[in-house]
Amino acid sequence: MSEFLKKAFSLVFVYAISRSAFGADSTMVRKYRLLPRVYTLQYAGNLGFLSGGLGYSLVKDKVRVGLFYGYVPKVFSTKAIHTVALKGTLNLFKSRAGQDKLYIGTTLNMETGNNSFLKLPDKYPKGYYKTNAFHLTVFTGVKSFFAVQERKLKGIEPYIECGTVDSYLYYCISERLSFFDILSLSVGLNLKFK
Amino acid sequence: MKIYLKNTGIAILLLLVLFSCNGVFEYSPYVTQVKGGLKHIITRNSDWLHKILSNAEGDIKFAMISDTHYDYIELKKFIDHVNSRKDITFVVVGGDIADKGLLKEYEIFEDVMKGLNKPYLTVIGNHDYLAGGGEVYRQMFGAYNYSIEAAGKKIIFFDDVFWESNKRPDFSWLENELKSTGSKKPIIITHIPPWGDQFSKEDELIYANLMKKYKVQLSVHGHVHTSYHGHYYNDETSYVIVPSMLKGTFYEFTLTDNLNIKESKLQ
Numbered sequence: 001m002s003e004f005l006k007k008a009f010s011l012v013f014v015y016a017i018s019r020s021a022f023g024a025d026s027t028m029v030r031k032y033r034l035l036p037r038v039y040t041l042q043y044a045g046n047l048g049f050l051s052g053g054l055g056y057s058l059v060k061d062k063v064r065v066g067l068f069y070g071y072v073p074k075v076f077s078t079k080a081i082h083t084v085a086l087k088g089t090l091n092l093f094k095s096r097a098g099q100d101k102l103y104i105g106t107t108l109n110m111e112t113g114n115n116s117f118l119k120l121p122d123k124y125p126k127g128y129y130k131t132n133a134f135h136l137t138v139f140t141g142v143k144s145f146f147a148v149q150e151r152k153l154k155g156i157e158p159y160i161e162c163g164t165v166d167s168y169l170y171y172c173i174s175e176r177l178s179f180f181d182i183l184s185l186s187v188g189l190n191l192k193f194k
Numbered sequence: 195m196k197i198y199l200k201n202t203g204i205a206i207l208l209l210l211v212l213f214s215c216n217g218v219f220e221y222s223p224y225v226t227q228v229k230g231g232l233k234h235i236i237t238r239n240s241d242w243l244h245k246i247l248s249n250a251e252g253d254i255k256f257a258m259i260s261d262t263h264y265d266y267i268e269l270k271k272f273i274d275h276v277n278s279r280k281d282i283t284f285v286v287v288g289g290d291i292a293d294k295g296l297l298k299e300y301e302i303f304e305d306v307m308k309g310l311n312k313p314y315l316t317v318i319g320n321h322d323y324l325a326g327g328g329e330v331y332r333q334m335f336g337a338y339n340y341s342i343e344a345a346g347k348k349i350i351f352f353d354d355v356f357w358e359s360n361k362r363p364d365f366s367w368l369e370n371e372l373k374s375t376g377s378k379k380p381i382i383i384t385h386i387p388p389w390g391d392q393f394s395k396e397d398e399l400i401y402a403n404l405m406k407k408y409k410v411q412l413s414v415h416g417h418v419h420t421s422y423h424g425h426y427y428n429d430e431t432s433y434v435i436v437p438s439m440l441k442g443t444f445y446e447f448t449l450t451d452n453l454n455i456k457e458s459k460l461q
Contacts, residue, residue: 078227
């Protein structure tokens with residue numbers, strides 16, 4: 001399952017990047033309007049050691065949604081971890097010049113293969129466990145836009161995010177743990193295309 | 195352009211500082227790599243216990259809790275209570291230390307247990323095997339099956355999880371361990387009682403017969419979340435089920451010849 005998703009995702013990723021890089025003239029732009037315009041590379045953030053994403057910017061760039069694939073190599077865990085995730089962000093404030101933005105966001109992560117399952121295996125009685133392949137994360141972040149004078153590339157946007165996972169947050173609140181125990185950081189780079 | 199360079203410089207500096215911090219970046223909830231300082235807890239604690247036992251006088255008593263899941267508030271209450279009890283030598287946790295088998299849950303558990311001023315030993319539960327939990331447990335605590343000696347008794351910790359571990363319990367290991375007990379009377383601690391949901395009728399019989407054959411004095415479990423104490427199979431072995439941590443209850447076992455078993459409630 002995850003193997004298939006991995007392949008499908010990398011195909012779409014390569015295709016989309018090649019379209020943006022080489023399909024330069026304006027008619028092409030119109031023709032491929034549905035192609036993702038935001039390409040992201042992220043480090044950490046419970047999406048993987050490294051994750052890549054394709055995204056759309058909506059509502060005058062106030063909202064971003066993207067599909068991510070993340071990978072944790074074996075050296076950081078006993079078994080490699082593949083994560084597929086949907087990520088959405090919403091801008092809250094921006095600086096006066098408009099380059100720096102503060103936003104909140106969430107991801108829905110899916111991982112199967114490390115004794116985590118979408119559907120309860122048959123050996124268990126009905127309702128023994130709920131699926132443990134999904135996790136929600138919530139985070140807040142800041143990003144700064146740097147314009148690039150390039151035909152297709154509008155600009156680059158480094159960002160830093162601070163967030164946590166649903167279960168951790170639940171334990172933190174219900175068992176009165178310290179927030180510092182559950183928060184973690186991630187950094188990334190958005191490439192924004194025209 | 196100058197200002198961009200300045201900004202980037204600050205950003206890079208900030209990143210370098212952040213990268214040097216440990217545990218600031220998390221790759222996935224399913225990561226199974228345990229940090230160095232949290233490894234081999236069973237080995238460390240049994241060495242500690244051995245030292246305590248070699249100087250101990252009088253009866254040895256241990257307290258047992260089970261199915262702590264994420265009930266850290268109750269766990270802290272228990273630790274406070276046991277810390278003030280001079281008569282309790284060590285603590286046993288009967289499995290289901292984690293709820294979803296996540297590294298973070300194990301880390302929080304360990305962080306809370308650090309407050310305990312006595313050694314503790316654990317046995318693996320079914321929830322501990324979820325996600326990458328089996329691997330986390332192995333790194334953090336150690337072997338799934340092991341035994342210790344205390345006050346002339348052999349206490350055997352036995353992994354009897356069937357489903358989540360994707361394997362059968364190692365009954366031949368258990369039998370060998372019982373065979374080599376000698377004059378010491380054995381006590382067995384496992385997570386799932388033999389009449390529990392994961393045992394088939396045949397497996398239940400294997401376990402109960404082993405207890406009978408080797409005259410096991412006591413077989414202690416968790417998993418069911420409700421308390422039980424009695425001779426379940428009407429033989430010499432008495433069976434105890436330690437309820438879940440959430441119930442605020444624990445058991446006290448005094449390692450005398452006849453074993454003194456008492457259920458206590460936290461205030």
